[in-house]
Amino acid sequence: MDRSSHTRSRRIVPVVAAAAAAVLLVAGCSSSSGGKRAEGSGNGVSAGKASTPRMTVAMITHAAPGDTFWDTIRKGAQAAAAKDNVKLVYSSDPNGPNQSNLVQNAIDQKVDGIAVTLAKPDAMKTVVARAEKAGIPVVGFNTGVQDWKKQGLLEYFGQDEGIAGEAFGRRLDQAGAKHTVCVVMEQGQVALEARCAGVKRTFSGKTDILYVNGTDMPSVKSTITAKLKTDSSIDYVTTLGAPFAMTAIQSIAESGSKARLATFDLNKDAVGAIKAGKIQWAIDQQPYLQGYLSVDSLWLYKTNGNYSGGGEAPVLTGPAFVDKSNVDKIAQFAARGTR
Structure with missing residues (x-):
C-alpha cells in the first residue's frame, strides 16, 4: 500500500468524491424509478428502499460511553440500513478483549456482515479471522487503516490518521505556532497515537503529548488546565475530538493561558466555536460517511459482489479542514447531527 503522504493527500478528494458519487448514483436510480426498479439497474432498489432480502449487519466499535462522535457514525449507518433493508445491530466497548467478544457474539448469531473498528488491532486479529472463516464478510472503518489489509478485511473507510496529523502539523507552522500540547484521551489507541505522531513529524515547533482519561471529562479539564498553568510557552x-476541544476552551480560560485551540473531528458545538473564533480549525474525517459506507458496502457485496478499492486501497473520507472560511457551508449539516 502506498504510504506516501504527498501522493495520498492529493488523492483524498477524488476518492471521497467517487465514493460520494456512488452513493448519490444509487439514490438517484431509486428516486427516479417512480416506485419501480430503475430499468436496467439490477440494484434491487425501489422507491428509495431496497427490495432485496432482509439482511443483518453487526457494527462493532471501540466507542467509549458518552462519546458523541459515535452518534454521527450511527446516523450514517442507520441511514444506509434504512435504504438497504438491513437490520443494523450496533454495539461497542473501548476495551479490546471486550470488543472482540462482541464480534464473537455477532459470529455466533450468524449475521450477514460485520463492520468493525480496529483501535486495538492485536485484540481483534483472532476473532476477525474467525468471522472470515465462517464466511462472514468484514469491513473496517474509522480506525485501523494500517491493519485492515493485514487482517484480511474486505474494505476500509476512514482517514489515514498519520497523514491527517502531518497536515495538522503543517497548519500549525502556517499559524506561527511554536509549542503545542497534543491531548490524547486514550493511551495506546492506535489512531489517536498516530495523529499526535503525525503532528510531531511535520510541526517545526515543540510538541508535548498529554494523556488524559477521556471517560472522565472533569478530569480532562483539570489536567489540561494544570498543564497550561505550569507551562506558559504553550x-x-x-x-x-470535538467534545475534548469544547472542554479545552474552558481549560484555556480558567488557566489564564493565551494559547489558541485547534482540533481533530467536528460536531455542532465545535462548528459554533469555530464561528466564534474559539477554535481556529478542525479536521473533519466525515464520520457520517464512514458509517454509511460501511453498511452500504456490505449490502452491495451481498447483493452484487461489489467491493471498493479492489481489496488493496482504503476509501479515504478525510482529512478536510474546516475553519472560518468554510464553516458556514458545514453548519447546516452539523445542526442536524450529520457532520
Whole structure:
C-alpha cells in the first residue's frame, strides 16, 4: 500500500468524491424509478428502499460511553440500513478483549456482515479471522487503516490518521505556532497515537503529548488546565475530538493561558466555536460517511459482489479542514447531527 503522504493527500478528494458519487448514483436510480426498479439497474432498489432480502449487519466499535462522535457514525449507518433493508445491530466497548467478544457474539448469531473498528488491532486479529472463516464478510472503518489489509478485511473507510496529523502539523507552522500540547484521551489507541505522531513529524515547533482519561471529562479539564498553568510557552492546544476541544476552551480560560485551540473531528458545538473564533480549525474525517459506507458496502457485496478499492486501497473520507472560511457551508449539516 502506498504510504506516501504527498501522493495520498492529493488523492483524498477524488476518492471521497467517487465514493460520494456512488452513493448519490444509487439514490438517484431509486428516486427516479417512480416506485419501480430503475430499468436496467439490477440494484434491487425501489422507491428509495431496497427490495432485496432482509439482511443483518453487526457494527462493532471501540466507542467509549458518552462519546458523541459515535452518534454521527450511527446516523450514517442507520441511514444506509434504512435504504438497504438491513437490520443494523450496533454495539461497542473501548476495551479490546471486550470488543472482540462482541464480534464473537455477532459470529455466533450468524449475521450477514460485520463492520468493525480496529483501535486495538492485536485484540481483534483472532476473532476477525474467525468471522472470515465462517464466511462472514468484514469491513473496517474509522480506525485501523494500517491493519485492515493485514487482517484480511474486505474494505476500509476512514482517514489515514498519520497523514491527517502531518497536515495538522503543517497548519500549525502556517499559524506561527511554536509549542503545542497534543491531548490524547486514550493511551495506546492506535489512531489517536498516530495523529499526535503525525503532528510531531511535520510541526517545526515543540510538541508535548498529554494523556488524559477521556471517560472522565472533569478530569480532562483539570489536567489540561494544570498543564497550561505550569507551562506558559504553550501557544496551541491540539485536541483529538470535538467534545475534548469544547472542554479545552474552558481549560484555556480558567488557566489564564493565551494559547489558541485547534482540533481533530467536528460536531455542532465545535462548528459554533469555530464561528466564534474559539477554535481556529478542525479536521473533519466525515464520520457520517464512514458509517454509511460501511453498511452500504456490505449490502452491495451481498447483493452484487461489489467491493471498493479492489481489496488493496482504503476509501479515504478525510482529512478536510474546516475553519472560518468554510464553516458556514458545514453548519447546516452539523445542526442536524450529520457532520
